[in-house]
Amino acid sequence: xxxxxxxxxxxxxxxxxxxxxxxxxxxxxxxxxxxxxxxxxxxxxxxxxxxxxxxxxxxxxxxxxxxxxxxxxxxxxxxxxxxxxxxxxxxxxxxxxxxxxxxxxxxxxxxxxxxxxxxxxxxxxxxxxxxxxxxxxxxxxxxxxxxxxxxxxxxxxxxxxxxxxxxxxxxxxxxxxxxxxxxxxxxxxxxxxxxxxxxxxxxxxxxxxxxxxxxxxxxxxxxxxxxxxxxxxxxxxxxxx
Numbered sequence: 639x640x641x642x643x644x645x646x647x648x649x650x651x652x653x654x655x656x657x658x659x660x661x662x663x664x665x666x667x668x669x670x671x672x673x674x675x676x677x678x679x680x681x682x683x684x685x686x687x688x689x690x691x692x693x694x695x696x697x698x699x700x701x702x703x704x705x706x707x708x709x710x711x712x713x714x715x716x717x718x719x720x721x722x723x724x725x726x727x728x729x730x731x732x733x734x735x736x737x738x739x740x741x742x743x744x745x746x747x748x749x750x751x752x753x754x755x756x757x758x759x760x761x762x763x764x765x766x767x768x769x770x771x772x773x774x775x776x777x778x779x780x781x782x783x784x785x786x787x788x789x790x791x792x793x794x795x796x797x798x799x800x801x802x803x804x805x806x807x808x809x810x811x812x813x814x815x816x817x818x819x820x821x822x823x824x825x826x827x828x829x830x831x832x833x834x835x836x837x838x839x840x841x842x843x844x845x846x847x848x849x850x851x852x853x854x855x856x857x858x859x860x861x862x863x864x865x866x867x868x869x870x871x872x873x874x875x876x877x878x879x
Contacts, residue, residue: 681771684774684778685769685771685774685775688774688777688778689766689767689769689774691860692762692766692785692789692857692860693762693763693766694860695785695853695856695857695859695860696758696759696762696763696766696789696853696856697759697762697763698856699758699762699849699852699853699855699856700755700756700758700759700762700849701759702852703715703751703752703755703758703848703849703852704752704753704755704756704758705752706749706752707748707752708752708755709748709751709752709755709845709848710745710748710749710752712848714851715844715847715848715851715852716748717744717747717748717751717841717844717845717848718744719740719743719744720840727740729824730824733824736824739820739824743818746809746818747809747837747840747841747844749808750804750805750808750809750838750841750845751805751841751844751845751848753804753805753807753808754800754801754804754805754808754842754845755845755848755849756804757800757801757804758797758800758801758849761793761796761797761800762789762793762853765788765789765792765793766789768792769788773788776788782857782858783854783857785857785860786850786853786854786857789850789853790850794846797846797849798842798846801842801845801846802838802839802842805838805841805842805845806838809837809838809841815837818837
């Protein structure tokens with residue numbers, strides 16, 4: 639029974655063809671409806687195990703991205719100049735010292751995102767703690783990214799509010815705004831079409847994209863990698879004998 643529970647819960651997905659299996663697993667997990675049954679795990683244990691797994695994943699994601707080069711040396715989420723700035727890069731790069739200006743601006747944006755990522759974990763943990771049984775069970779029955787989708791819905795606003803001032807301060811600290819303004823001021827000298835995007839807003843949006851991308855990767859590990867079971871509760875809920 640425990641093996642079946644472990645495989646299904648770690649997968650975080652139950653297809654339509656497995657609906658009947660889910661019902662049987664639910665009965666086993668709840669001990670046939672008895673929360674105190676010694677023959678199966680209680681629903682409270684299942685939800686607690688899920689919350690603990692998500693908390694570990696969220697904290698790990700935030701920790702990885704807040705390290706130096708967490709964004710800058712991760713090709714999947716490295717923040718580059720926006721698409722509308724491609725022409726800017728091409729033009730400025732041809733100016734003496736222009737490529738260094740572009741490189742400095744890109745490095746500064748990624749450093750700002752790394753600074754902001756430090757504030758993500760508490761926000762994720764708060765959302766996970768407030769997760770209802772219904773939310774948890776929907777995640778268990780959901781698709782591959784059900785947990786990430788839930789956290790995106792619950793945390794995008796507070797993350798944005800927390801990230802933007804940190805990013806603004808970080809950009810100022812490393813003179814990113816200066817780099818950015820220099821890049822576009824240089825470009826604007828050679829173009830009739832002036833560009834003046836919101837740097838902090840752009841970096842905030844890209845930082846959020848990056849952290850949810852990393853969180854989705856951690857969700858995949860939770861679903862597929864039993865090695866991530868680092869506590870007795872996780873072993874009990876997700877363990878495979």
